[in-house]
Amino acid sequence: MSRVVEDIAGWAQQARQASPARPAYPRGAFLVSPDALRWCEDSASDNAYMGSATQIDAGRALAQHRALHxxxxxxxxxxxxxxxxxxxxxxxxxxxxxxxxxxxxxRLLIGRMRHPARQAEAEREDIRAFFRDVLGYAELDLRHLPGLSELTGTLVIDRGRGIGIAGLSPRCDREGAEAMAEGFGLSACLATPVSDGEYHANVVLALLGSRAAVVAGQGWHHAADLAGALAKVYGSRAVVELDRREHQAFAGNCIALRDGRVWMSERAADSLSPRSRSRLQGLGFAVRGVALDEIEKAGGSLRCCVAEIF
Structure with a gap:
């Protein structure tokens, strides 16, 4: 039986049956320094968040990244x-x-990337050796399987429940969603299209600590159905729906690494409406913002910078 479904209501029913005993948070994280960061023409072809700022201040990006660490x-x-x-x-x-x-x-999963400029990253022996030889992880290379699978960019996971939502786009197809669902061991994975012009699900959705969801409805083709499904799984008061301004400022690209805090860029935090901030705080998540505007010129924000270690 496939782990992936495209029926939103059916996914919600499966997800409700997978209630966690407790939230699952990572035991560590790793980052990659922006030493080589520059505006990438490949990525700009399908990443509207990159805008027109083609020059990136390398020194400022490095300073912001150190502050993030x-x-x-x-x-x-x-x-x-x-x-x-x-x-x-x-x-x-x-x-x-x-x-x-x-x-x-x-296990360490290696994703299958769409753009040639990103495919070379998967060959990094230093990162692979760290997990293989230092931490003793097995390696699961999804590049040997069909489909595009840009991992936790295109797939947002609730680790406690073992469920996920894959945003179908030019960077993630049904086959890629199947490969990721199997690789992460998910019991239920929804594959549903993001809106035209979106590139990654994690820019328009976050699942926080197995008990809350942050969603930018403008980022999904079936926004109302998805919001309804999230309300059934997490409860209507645990779904924070972002407006267009918050969405465009990367407020959906957030992450909870421990109970009690949600991390996002300073720009995203500043964009939060009083209602959104109050809702997050009411759910027990204090908002922490880190200045990343120089890195955001490359089309991603705080969540995109963080690779979790489970």
Whole structure:
């Protein structure tokens, strides 16, 4: 039986049966320094968030990234790998590398990327050796399977419940969603299209600590149905629906690494309406913002920079 469904109501029914005993948070995280960061023409072809700012201040990006490492280290161990020449989007490692840990194994997943400029990142022996030789993880290379599978960029996962939502787009197809659902060991995975012009699901959706959802309705083709399904799984008061301004400022690209805090860029935090901020705080999540506007010129924000270690 396929782990992936395209029926939103059917997914919600399955997801409600997978209530977690407790939220599942990562035991660590890794980042990749923006040493090689630059505006990437490949990525700009399907990433509207990159806009027209083609010049990136490398020194400022590095300073902001160091501040991100320091901030996240308040909550969990964080490792930063260097950026490599010729890998301009390497600062967003969660699209290429992700981890899973269950009764089968602890494993490093390697995604199948759409753009040639990103495909070289998967060959990084230093990152692969860290997980293989230092942490003892098995390696699961999805590049050997059909489909596009840009990991936790295109697939948003509730680790506690073992469920996920894949945003179908030019960077994620049904076959890729199937490969990821199997690789992460999900019991139920919804595959539903993001809106035209969106590239990754994690820009328009976050599932926080198995008990809340942040969703930008403008980012989904079937926005009303998806919001209704999320309300059935998490409860109507636990769904924070972003407006267009919040969406465009990357407020949907957020992450909870421990109970009690949600992390997003400073720009995203500043965009939050009083209603959204109050709703998050009412759910027990204090908002922490980190200045990343220089890195955001490359088309991703805080969540995109964080690869979780489970």
């Amino acid at each position: 320091r901030a996240l280290s308040e909550e969990l161990p964080v490792v930063t790998f260097p950026g490599l020449p010729g890998q301009p989007d390497g600062v967003f490692p969660n699209n290429v590398f992700a981890t899973a840990c269950d009764s089968r194994s602890a």
